[in-house]
Amino acid sequence: MKKTDGWLTLQTTASASLTERKSEFIATVAPVHTEEEALEFIADLRKRYADARHNVYAYLLREGNTSRFSDDGEPHGTAGLPILDVLRGEGLTDVAVVVTRYFGGILLGTGGLVRAYSQSARMAIDAAGRAQIVLLTVFTLRVSYADLRRVESLLASLPLSRLDAAYAEDVLLTLAIREEGYDSLAAALSERTNGRAILSVLEKKYGAPPE
Numbered sequence: 001m002k003k004t005d006g007w008l009t010l011q012t013t014a015s016a017s018l019t020e021r022k023s024e025f026i027a028t029v030a031p032v033h034t035e036e037e038a039l040e041f042i043a044d045l046r047k048r049y050a051d052a053r054h055n056v057y058a059y060l061l062r063e064g065n066t067s068r069f070s071d072d073g074e075p076h077g078t079a080g081l082p083i084l085d086v087l088r089g090e091g092l093t094d095v096a097v098v099v100t101r102y103f104g105g106i107l108l109g110t111g112g113l114v115r116a117y118s119q120s121a122r123m124a125i126d127a128a129g130r131a132q133i134v135l136l137t138v139f140t141l142r143v144s145y146a147d148l149r150r151v152e153s154l155l156a157s158l159p160l161s162r163l164d165a166a167y168a169e170d171v172l173l174t175l176a177i178r179e180e181g182y183d184s185l186a187a188a189l190s191e192r193t194n195g196r197a198i199l200s201v202l203e204k205k206y207g208a209p210p211e
Contacts (some may be wrong), residue, residue, distance in 0.1 A: 006132060006133045006134035006135060006206065006209075007062060007093050007094070007132075007133050008090070008091050008092050008093070008130055008131070008132055008133070009031050009092060009094045009095055009130070009133060010029060010030065010031040010095055010125065010128040010130065010131060011031070011128055011129035011130065011131040012030075012031070012128050012129065013028070013029065013030040013031070013128065014028070014029055014124055014125075014127035014128035014129075015027060015028045015124055015127065016120060016123035016124040016126070016127050017120070017123075018116060018119055018120040018123060019104075020115075020116045021104060021106040021108055021112070022104025022105060022106050023101055023102065023103055023104035023106065023108065023116070024102040024104070025099055025100070025101050025116050025117065025120040026049070026052075026099065026100040026101075026102075026120070027097060027098070027099045027100075027120035027121045027123060028045055028097070028098050028099075028100070028124060029095060029096070029097045029121070029124040029125055029127075029128050030095070030096050030128075031094055031095060031128075032059065032061070032094055032095065032096045033061075033063070033094055034061070034063055035059075035061060035063065035064075035066055035068075037096075038059040038061065038068075041096045041098070042055075042057045042059075042096065042098055045057075045100065046098075049100040052100045052101060052102050053073070053101055053102060053103040054071075054073050054074055054079070054100070054101040054103075055072050055098055055099075055100050055101075056069075056070060056072045056074060056079040056083065056098070056099045056100075056101070056117060057069065057070050057072070057080060057083075057096065057097060057098045057099075058070075058081075058083040058084035058087060058096075058097050058121075059087075059095065059096035059097065060084065060087045060088065060092065060093050060094070060095055061093065061094055062093050062094055067084060069081055069083065069084045074101075074113060074117075075110060075113065077110075078110050078113035078114050078117070079099070079113060079114075079117045082114045082117050082121075083097050083099060083117055083118065083121045085118070086118050086121045086122055086125070087121075090122075090125060090130075092125070092130070095125075097121050097124065097125075099117050099120050099121060101116075131208060132208065132209055133206050133207065133208065134178055134179070134206065134207070134208075134209045135178070135179040135204060135205075135206055136161075136176045136177065136178060136179060136204065136205055136206065136207050136209075136210075137176065137177055137178075137179045137182040137201060137204050138163065138175070138176045138201070138202045138203050138204070138205060139174075139175060139176075139177075139182070139199055139200060139201045140172055140173065140174050140175075140199070140200045140202060141172070141173045141174075141175060141189065141197060141198070142170050142171070142172050142173075142197070142199075142200075143170060143171050143173075143196070143197050143198075144170055144171070144196060145170070145171060147192070147193045147196055147197065148171050150193070151189060151192060151193065151197065154185075154188055154189065154192055155173075155175070158177070158181070158185065159177070159178070159181075159209070159210045159211055160175050160176060160181075160210045161176040161177075161210040162174075162175055174202070176210060177210060178209060178210070179204060182201075186199050
């Protein structure tokens with residue numbers, strides 16, 4: 001996927017817990033944008049669950065194509081890496097995960113640990129929800145009241161976000177659309193208004209796709 005095509009991350013911070021042979025696994029996930037945010041999130045969870053046997057983590061970032069993980073005392077390859085593999089398998093990025101384990105006194109073995117850490121991470125991801133991020137073009141559209149009705153019928157048929165509207169001598173709408181859809185929309189607006197519609201691009205930014 002090209003950078004301009006967008007990416008998949010989490011909607012919000014969420015937690016989920018799993019009990020496996022008396023050990024409790026508490027997975028907490030969060031969307032993050034930088035390594036500093038990821039490390040701060042991990043530090044906060046380690047402080048919150050300072051009495052736990054293990055606070056395993058993994059994070060995956062677009063920034064510098066960075067990925068890190070820690071088994072935090074669990075056998076090598078049984079905890080942090082499986083969580084990171086879950087993130088990669090889900091196609092997620094800009095995400096940090098901490099799975100806290102309260103040891104229940106029964107050893108789970110290599111396979112049991114991998115399953116427990118992976119499953120609890122997936123449960124937390126499902127609880128957080130997934131969010132697609134795409135490149136948007138934010139622009140203003142100035143039209144006369146005479147052209148407004150035919151313009152509105154076109155806009156209503158397309159996935160775009162209405163950010164603002166000002167009604168004065170003309171109507172000034174502030175809209176956002178997927179970057180790849182802007183040129184065709186501009187052409188359609190020009191055709192419907194015989195070139196009277198005035199469009200001005202304000203910025204291009206990443207955000208949730210308009211519906």
